[in-house]
Amino acid sequence: MIEGSPITVANETLAIIETRKLVYTYSGAKKAALKGVSVTIESGEIVILTGPSGCGKTTLCRCFNGLIPHFYGGKIEGEVVVAGHKVVDQTIYELARHVGLVFQNPENQLFALSVEKDVAFGLENLAVPRDEMIKRVDWALQMTGIEDLSERPPHELSGGQQQRVAIACVLAMQPDVMILDEPTSFLDPVGAQKIFEVINELNKELGITIILVEHRLDLASKYADHVVVMDEGKVVLDGEPRGVFNSEKARLIGVGVPKATRLYQILRENGTHLSGVPVTSEEASKLLLEVLKRD
């Protein structure tokens, strides 16, 4: 890990983000977008944040990086604490050091004439000294596996390459937490798997807390430590993946649970019990083999 490592655990507990009874209403809106959200994200976790369109996922993420209330205004009640600081007392620019956001569509994030300049942009805004900036840009390009693209114009790259550039831009800021909004939706499955592997490495090697906003749980589930499901502005399920995916509520809300878990459920309805709840296809194969051998 290089100097100025991103991990600064601010208090005794390992919570890096904590909200308490968070209620938020966009300015001009009649109804609250968040209706009492209390959620704790621990340092070093990979969290999947999911739920139907319009459930408040994006709004909650905007609270994590201070865009709410500093940019969007509106009415906020309750508390959001990021790395030990209350978000309302911080500026967006201070929060950007702690929480980085990678957009769903990299086209909306990349604008410079070269990959290197795009990755350096956030650091320029923070007035990072030149030597340090070069070091950090090189490091971010290396971590995301795109050193060879540094001189290329981002708009000429493939979707998967652009997605890596977008991640590198945020990584260069060395945040404690990275929020990625459907980071693979434009990629083919093999490209998507590679991006999830990059994300997983950033988490395991650097301890960066990852919040994945996802609908497609088939590819992402195996990396998650924690799943939060929202519906109509509230957190309705919050826990480890197996418990969440296997709950009746997840099915009722219409969370797209992995097929491995679905197979487990249908077998159980038909009187065959596997010894655990599978989330990935490898786990399902293993558990199936147990019952097949037993007989």
Place this chain on the structure above:
Amino acid sequence: MIEVRDLHFTYPTGVEALRGINLTVRDGEFLAIMGQNGAGKTTLVKHFNGLLKPTAGEVVIDGVSTRDASVAQIARNVGFVFQNPDHQLFCETVEEEVAFALRNFGFKETAIKNRVDWALNLLDIKRYRETSPFMLSGGERKRVALASVLAWDPKVVILDEPTIGQDHRQKEKLRQFIVQLNAQKKTVIVVTHDVEFVAESNPQVMLMSGGEIVAEGDAREILTDQKLVAQASIVSPEITQILSGLPDLGIQKNVIDVHEATSILLDLLEVAS
């Protein structure tokens, strides 16, 4: 019917995106085009409504070459829903957006009103009638784009990555809707990376790689072929992966559907016990 004969296309930058495509899409067919990013999928379907014209070879729609028809003429029969809705939407309200093409095609005002109502209902966006499309979420904008195409009831509907940004429930609704369109004898062509979506919809599947067609067949045949799947940078459906992770138990493994898989497994357990 869409007939593609030895189609080549080279972008002005010199990138050779299509290298000799031969394909027939019959009326009423449901076809999914899959393959890695940059394989030429979108370039190919842009030829189906005349947005792109062949560098060499020919695309013939109902007997007329796309070289001899304007995009507007072709669009009456072939509707195209773009991957990124922002490339398609430009009106101030959702209602105007959906009515726009209808006005261009010369529909009467009463017909326009009925069709707009129908399409907004269908895609569950009626409440956004007066809203600017740009105030909506990505998934909602995608549905506005879809509504604006379905409103004029084209014979062929092309959807480029329709499931991006859609939650599970919307995706399931969209899937049922596409299957229903197809049951009404519409030709539906979907470009997608979403393997689970294809496994559940069971269309004909065409795989592309490097500007060429590498395989064509039904969804089960193509998606359970490990070699083909790897060649096209996609993965097998989860169910296929689960079954192929089991040793040889003498069971059928080319399965893509969760219910079929469970009945195979339950049979196996019954025989064993």
